[in-house]
Amino acid sequence: MGPDIKEPLTLPCGLVLPNRLVKAAMAEGLADKGHLPGPRISRVYGEWAKGGWGALLTGNIQVDRESLDAWKQYADACQEYGTPAIAQICHPVRQSPRGAGEWGLCGQTIAPSEIPLHIGDGVAASIVRNVVFGSPKGMSQSDIDHVVGQFVNCARVLAQCVFSGVELHAAHGYLLSKHFLQSNTRHDQYGGSAGRRARIVLDIIQQIRNVVPATFCVGIKLNSADPSASDFEDTMSQIQLFGNAGVDFLEISGGSYEDPTTQSTAAREAFFLDFATQTRERLPNIVLLLTGGFRSREGIEAALKAGVCDLVGIGRPAVLRPDFPQLLIDKTYSDQEATVAFSKVPIPFLARLLQIRVLGGGAETEYFQGQIRRIVAGLATYAP
Template sequence: MEANLLNQSLRLPNGGVLRNRLAKAAMSEALATYGNRPTEALVELYRRWGSSGLGLIITGNVMIDRRALGEPGNVVIEDESDLPVLTRWAQAATAQGAALWAQLNHPGKQSPKGLNAVNLAPSAVPFRQDMAAFFETPREATTAEIQDIIERFGRAAAICKKAGFSGVQIHAAHGYLINQFLSPHHNRRDDAWGGTPEKRRRFVLDVYAEIRRQVGASFPVGIKLNSADFQRGGFTEEESLDTIRALADAGIDLIEVSGGTYEAPAMSGIMQETRKASTAAREAYFLGFAEKARGATQVPLMVTGGFRTAAGMNAALHSGALDVVGLARLLAIDPDAPASLLQGRDSAQHVRPISSGLKAIDRMGLMEIVWYTRQLRRIGKGKAPRPDESGLAAFLKSVIASGWGTFRTKRLRARA
């Protein structure tokens, strides 16, 4: 093998340094209380990953508004009331040399039916017919609500900085609110927030600007952005490249490339099964787009999805198309995998398709969330993951837990 580029450090545009090129990408943990407060299970989980040698660790969804949850058990940061636990969470990883970034998010319309009193979106566009039973049709956000959301992103980022997190990542992918504003399918507004690609980009640029205003120039701010939505009338590669250029001009520090939404789950691997053999051999799902993005910007790029081997990761880094290798599902079944990869050895575990055997569920890609979330819960309890756990059993247990979690969340909100 040529030199193991995974071990090389990386200097970000703002001067910050990642100790190596291996990152843990965001995965939903759902380990908060039903009142959406961080727990010691998160501290334990991230301590485990912090000890693995990772250069960058990105948390799962941290929501910015208790009225807008993506699932029961989301952490929400609205004020400093949970600062002590947030500080322990940050220290669990940073004390071991890793950078820990909080991924900040708002779900928009992409939230299970019944969890929130109302779901806001750029426009009142329902989900496709076979998903309508799971997701409400959202209400179009007012200008005042849009401005409030922007301010909440900035406030949450400032609290993360105070707690000792190394940076934040804006979640602008996978069909959540910022992605919805970028997409002409979801954003059908004809005001200052929609109608043209430039106006659809305004929301994400204003979110970034507000975060930067509240955290300053030296605090790393990254973004997770779709290469494309992979659905008719959605966010395209051309629009994504233009968005990358705009974010680079604004001063973003790291761009993670992904793709897909709940309605077209490219990020889960389901849509990748029909890739050409030559493309599959390169492992990474979005490497082709990263090559295009490299032509549009010199801002560091991170690619997540599909990487299997140390050789594949090194080949991608040697190509120059990306600067950081993102891993997610592998770290749910082998939290110590980075230690091996940094020595040029592959993990003994292999990511496999997870199926419940229920076609409607499997088609939505939900198993790629619920099954792995269960593994993270085990690690957070100090237990070993179960790579052989049944997909159907995991799904049924998750349905029960989600139903109970939705009920408890709504009860607690009603008492507040």
Template sequence: MLLAQELSLPCGLTLPNRICKAALAENMAPANNPDEKFPKAYAEWAKGGYGLIMTGNVQVTNTYLGAPGDISVPSPATASYTATKEDWTGWATATQQHGTPAIVQLNHPGRQSPAGAGSRWLWAKNLAPSAVSLNLGPRLFDSFLSNFVFGKPRAMTVADIEGVVQMFVDGAKMAEEAGFKGVELHAAHGYLLAQFMAPSSNKRDDEFGGTAAKRVKLILLIMKAIRASTKPGFCVGIKLNSVDVSSGNSMEETLEQVRLIVEAGIDFIEISGGSYENPVMMQEHALPEPTKSARSLARESFFLKFAQSVRARFPTVLLMVTGGFRTRAGMEAALNSGGCDLIGIGRPTTVIPYLPKDIILNEQIPDADADLRLKDLPSPWYMSLAGKVIGAGAQSTYYAGQILRMGKGLKPIDTRLGVTSIKI
């Protein structure tokens, strides 16, 4: 089984198998620190037999958060820095206690930071490469969200950009000192680094905009600065969107940006997709019935086709694909296609935390039964009146609630097809 084979990253980190617990929003840190719930929840995943465990979004500044319950990186100048580092160390230790390496996903939400999330003044403008508002849809409620919840961002100055680079460095150093094995830069899902990469949100005409190469410069600076501030074996990966027409990037422009990232020395690239304007990443797309044909299995992953395009152009870069995988056969088909090296699994890990050990890598389970398909969550009637971000976010909130259950020492509710009923 290819899924069970170990994989060594360029930095020297060895993963015991190819199944990764993908980054998921926990939204359970009201003080923005990894309190006692985090070691408890992650200790459950530590028992699961994953090849790699990724944390949820860790925001590089408390000023701008993606949600009020996000963890954030404390400034080294704060009085509470040492105590916070102890919390991070406990989190890292619990997550890796059974030998699975863990890395921290670092992020800055940019213009996707809602009002009230973060320590900034309520009406302070979000930061973005350019002063371009989110386009959340044509309805009145969509306009309200765009104008009043997120607002029109202000274009970042070069000093702002330099500050963000240092924030990512501070996050990487905190992760390393706590004992995590690396970081992943979140440059997907419409967050700040993705905003810089996309011509639809980056209208700059300076060194950080105007061409595909200039739009990726911020990421390259962050990578270089993290490498200079951490030990050689520290892993640096990145999450990128597949080609999104709404971003304005063409396939060739995206592949040009990938080329520069690869040449800068990335350890792996995770392929995902979506943004608040097109929230693919928040939606559950359960397979209606078990797939059997090779053609059907190839469609199980949302983003494998783009990954195969990256593989064709850059045959040696390690690729992880996240989104849509629900069967062992589909995962094996993706790996055997050469389109990816690692399989990222998100929401099923919140309701079946031991899924590698108990199901996917368990040779006593036949392929036909190695199935992680989840039930469709029932939506309250009023969700049809809400915007697409709110509707998709309700699904994410449900699965974050399962992480919270683990953080409280409770078992998550197994919502696989045919297992149990769901109440939301």
């Protein structure tokens, strides 16, 4: 039988999580001038810090930003009440729209292969893709070395700022996801076999370990895979490689900019659970964090007791109830009360008309960003 929700967990690096509930990463949309964290993001994480979580995962942090004072204040706000804060770090690759960050309107994004983003079918989707995202440049060895260095330096800076760890974002269509791990068309040392496609991630893990304290957590987030798919065995072998490289946990998730609407369907949530079960059976020693669809004490306890996962990631319910762990752990609340239920945000008419998937997923993101802004303003949140 698996653990109880309130049971602590010691990760391989020695970091102790006080319980099994992790506030999952979400797009907060609260960066200040210079794309840095400021008082607004510290305010909302201060609220989560009081909520009794086992750990807080930040929204994704792009690896090319550095300002020690700003990140130190962010880390302090997250960990004011003793909850470990793990910073999710990523590179947006071809999913970065023109003008975002430091790219500029005429800048060209990079990707493992020169494959443009697919955001939907039809002429309208193609026009939007070309205007908003453009086509990426295939990465040279120099580009790869530079990106590896960015990840390593970002982790080093965050460790100096006293974050408890980092999570490499290798899901949702970002640089380290399927473009390297699964479907890149390279013919060099980063393409071909499953192990060669995983090389950039393994290099990043090893080099991060060389520049951070031994107790600093290094996790990784991957998309789930269909056990019946032809590349499932490749995914399992890559997970084994990451485990051997010393990752402290593996988070299982799904979706991408190309198909974001799959992230919150009931079928997809069951898909995560099935993939986690398969991963647990094959690789029982890897710490698994399962994120997606959990809303209630009963559901979370069932997954933990069945041994399917070691940790449960909570996203949108954490926005509607920043003290969600207290609701679940406090047994004065019945199982019927210990839940946060809400409806799906409707897909905008324009997204359905133009067949542009990213707009559908954007409606969910925008709604919950609005609720996060209400927390910042000291207002009550409300469900869709």
